[in-house]
Amino acid sequence: MKEREVDYAKEKRKSIIAWAFAIFFAVVWLVITLTPFAFMVMNSFRKQFDMLAQGVFHLPDPWYFANYTEVVENGFFGYFFRSVIVVAVCLVLMLIISSFAAYPLSRMQFKLRGLIYAGIVAMMSVPMHVTLIPIFKMTTDIGLYDSLGALVGPYVTFALPMSVFILTAFMMTIPKEIEESAEIDGCNRFNNFFTMILPLSKSGLSTLAIYNGVSMWNEFAFANTLLQTPSHKTLPLALGQFKGEHSLDIPMILAVLTLSVLPMIILFIVFQDKLVKGMMAGAVKG
Amino acid sequence: MGRSKKSGLAKTRAKSIALAATVFLIPALLLIAVYIIYPIIDTFLISGYKWNGISSNRTFIGLENWMNLIKDKLFWSAFGHNLVVMVFSILLQIPIGMMLATFLDAGGKKFNLFKTIWFLPYLMSSVAIAFLFTYALATNGGLFSALGTLIKGQKVTVDLLGKSPNALFAVIGVMAWQFTPFYMVYFIAGYGNIDTTVYEAAVIDGATRVDYIRYIAIPLLGPIFKTACTMSLIGSLRYFDLIWNMTQGGPVGSTELMATYMYKLSFQQFNMGYGSCVAAGMFILITVIALLFQKVFVVKEDY
Numbered sequence: 001m002k003e004r005e006v007d008y009a010k011e012k013r014k015s016i017i018a019w020a021f022a023i024f025f026a027v028v029w030l031v032i033t034l035t036p037f038a039f040m041v042m043n044s045f046r047k048q049f050d051m052l053a054q055g056v057f058h059l060p061d062p063w064y065f066a067n068y069t070e071v072v073e074n075g076f077f078g079y080f081f082r083s084v085i086v087v088a089v090c091l092v093l094m095l096i097i098s099s100f101a102a103y104p105l106s107r108m109q110f111k112l113r114g115l116i117y118a119g120i121v122a123m124m125s126v127p128m129h130v131t132l133i134p135i136f137k138m139t140t141d142i143g144l145y146d147s148l149g150a151l152v153g154p155y156v157t158f159a160l161p162m163s164v165f166i167l168t169a170f171m172m173t174i175p176k177e178i179e180e181s182a183e184i185d186g187c188n189r190f191n192n193f194f195t196m197i198l199p200l201s202k203s204g205l206s207t208l209a210i211y212n213g214v215s216m217w218n219e220f221a222f223a224n225t226l227l228q229t230p231s232h233k234t235l236p237l238a239l240g241q242f243k244g245e246h247s248l249d250i251p252m253i254l255a256v257l258t259l260s261v262l263p264m265i266i267l268f269i270v271f272q273d274k275l276v277k278g279m280m281a282g283a284v285k286g
Numbered sequence: 287m288g289r290s291k292k293s294g295l296a297k298t299r300a301k302s303i304a305l306a307a308t309v310f311l312i313p314a315l316l317l318i319a320v321y322i323i324y325p326i327i328d329t330f331l332i333s334g335y336k337w338n339g340i341s342s343n344r345t346f347i348g349l350e351n352w353m354n355l356i357k358d359k360l361f362w363s364a365f366g367h368n369l370v371v372m373v374f375s376i377l378l379q380i381p382i383g384m385m386l387a388t389f390l391d392a393g394g395k396k397f398n399l400f401k402t403i404w405f406l407p408y409l410m411s412s413v414a415i416a417f418l419f420t421y422a423l424a425t426n427g428g429l430f431s432a433l434g435t436l437i438k439g440q441k442v443t444v445d446l447l448g449k450s451p452n453a454l455f456a457v458i459g460v461m462a463w464q465f466t467p468f469y470m471v472y473f474i475a476g477y478g479n480i481d482t483t484v485y486e487a488a489v490i491d492g493a494t495r496v497d498y499i500r501y502i503a504i505p506l507l508g509p510i511f512k513t514a515c516t517m518s519l520i521g522s523l524r525y526f527d528l529i530w531n532m533t534q535g536g537p538v539g540s541t542e543l544m545a546t547y548m549y550k551l552s553f554q555q556f557n558m559g560y561g562s563c564v565a566a567g568m569f570i571l572i573t574v575i576a577l578l579f580q581k582v583f584v585v586k587e588d589y
Contacts, residue, residue: 011494014494014496015494015495015496018495018496022389022392025385025389026386026389026397026400029382029386029404030400030403030404032463033403033404033406033407033463034403034406035429036407036418036419036422036429036463037406039418039421039422039429040418040422043421051427052426052427055432056427056428056429056432057432057436097313097314097317098314100310100311100313100314101310101311101313101314101315103310104306104307104310104311105311108303108306108307109303110300110303110304110307111304113307116311116315120314120318123318123322124520125516125520125572125573125576126322126326126569127520127523127524127545127565127568127569127572128524129524129526129544129545129548129549129565129568130325130326130329130565130566130568130569131321131322131325131326131329132325132548132549132552132565133325133328133329133332133339133552133558133561133562133565134324134325134328134329134332135321135325136339137328137339138325153317153320153321154321156317157317157318157320157321157322158321158322160314160317160318161318164314189306190306193310214408214409217411218410218411218412218413218414220411220412220413220526220527220530220531221526221527221530221549225553235411236411236412236413236414237413239411239413239414239417240413240531243417250421250427253417253421254418254421257410257414257417257418260411260414261409261410261411261414264409264410265406265409268402268405268406268409269402272401272402272405275405275471276471276474276475276478279471279472279474279475280475280476280478280479
């Protein structure tokens with residue numbers, strides 16, 4: 001690099017201007033992000049016809065809480081707990097199965113390794129719609145149609161490719177020597193996996209749990225195809241159910257929306273520091 | 287490996303590794319075979335039939351569905367919408383996500399509140415977002431109409447979802463709102479992978495923060511850009527939930543996508559033979575475009 005005089009005052013001015021611009025745009029995006037949420041929460045506390053009468057920027061007058069009680073009385077928690085069960089079961093299964101698969105792919109040398117890995121990763125780009133009709137048919141044939149069990153297979157499977165991809169990258173970063181020394185001590189591979197690799201992959205697993213938990217909690221297309229009876233439906237379908245039954249009561253539907261996203265926001269605020277760590281392994285290489 | 291003769295011990299070891307690998311891989315491979323591979327094959331098989339999805343008798347009609355698909359104006363216009371959505375998704379979500387990540391990376395911990403709030407849209411389900419924006423963009427009582435009224439001082443109505451070109455772009459905007467946070471986190475992770483010593487070295491050499499971002503960080507993030515673009519591309523070609531719950535492809539088919547068209551045919555009109563054909567066509571198009579993209583944008587990784 002050529003020698004040059006550094007004009008500190010000028011550099012500093014430039015940096016202040018750059019930061020001013022950056023903060024301006026950051027605040028703009030903050031407003032864009034928050035406005036729809038504010039619209040949702042504020043209007044969920046209005047009476048049915050107050051929304052148009054008062055105008056959307058006006059604070060609710062009076063604050064009206066009956067929307068929420070009515071939503072809860074109309075079986076909201078039924079939908080809620082069904083979603084909790086589905087997500088919990090699917091997440092546990094998915095994390096076990098994908099870390100099982102990632103272990104040999106990242107830490108063992110065998111013949112078809114490359115091919116199997118490429119095959120699993122290629123599954124990431126398969127659109128679920130190409131499987132929808134056969135899975136619908138299959139589910140009906142084995143008698144799982146319209147039950148929560150119908151969702152387990154598709155949810156777990158469609159989360160696998162991405163998870164295996166990220167976990168494989170993650171496990172590759174664990175030093176090889178760990179197993180070698182364990183092997184000398186007489187540990188077999190299954191012990192290795194459960195006592196060392198799995199605990200060391202914790203931060204990767206928790207990131208995957210967040211992302212897949214969110215997408216399973218919010219999944220719509222499979223649920224809409226495979227469930228029919230209202231008392232068997234999951235939360236994303238409940239939104240449509242409420243909207244169908246109370247199509248004119250917009251504030252009440254906004255109350256349902258608020259309640260449905262609230263648990264995710266609370267969990268996210270608790271676990272948000274896990275958000276990036278596991279992702280880093282997946283982001284090393286495309 | 288291969289030609290050279292292995293000692294007995296090495297062979298036993300290789301065998302035991304292969305056995306362990308098989309045991310670990312079987313659950314994943316089995317599920318993928320049952321819920322992805324078999325259904326893909328079955329979709330192609332069903333596309334050769336005329337079938338309503340319920341009755342047991344279905345008639346084999348060979349390639350008739352495929353011939354119809356090639357001539358189907360509705361399908362190709364849906365595909366066109368998918369392409370528009372794809373281009374704008376990549377142009378909006380990735381640069382904005384990248385800028386937000388750059389901001390957070392430069393600012394460090396003190397901007398954590400920004401990160402938390404910026405991520406919120408990603409937590410909401412597409413169904414909830416669809417309903418929320420149906421009201422937020424409504425002609426009556428929507429945000430834009432209300433804002434227009436506030437600025438102009440008289441009643442203004444902004445029709446975003448009811449008219450033909452507006453609706454598609456409104457949906458694209460909503461999608462950017464929803465998915466930008468995901469790419470933001472992805473780029474934050476990318477920045478996190480760049481060794482801090484790189485930045486320190488650059489600063490010692492007299493680089494400013496802006497120099498560092500332009501000449502060092504962005505080139506280093508190349509492979510991540512490519513992956514992000516691939517994800518956005520595939521995601522927008524198979525997009526479904528939001529449109530289905532927001533516009534159902536309307537008004538007059540102006541937001542119809544391949545996936546919503548397929549769903550309508552299969553589960554509303556119960557024309558599952560042709561629905562399968564559309565799904566299979568969609569699968570072929572997505573695979574071809576994704577492969578082409580991989581071929582064209584090869585990022586040199588020898589930095």
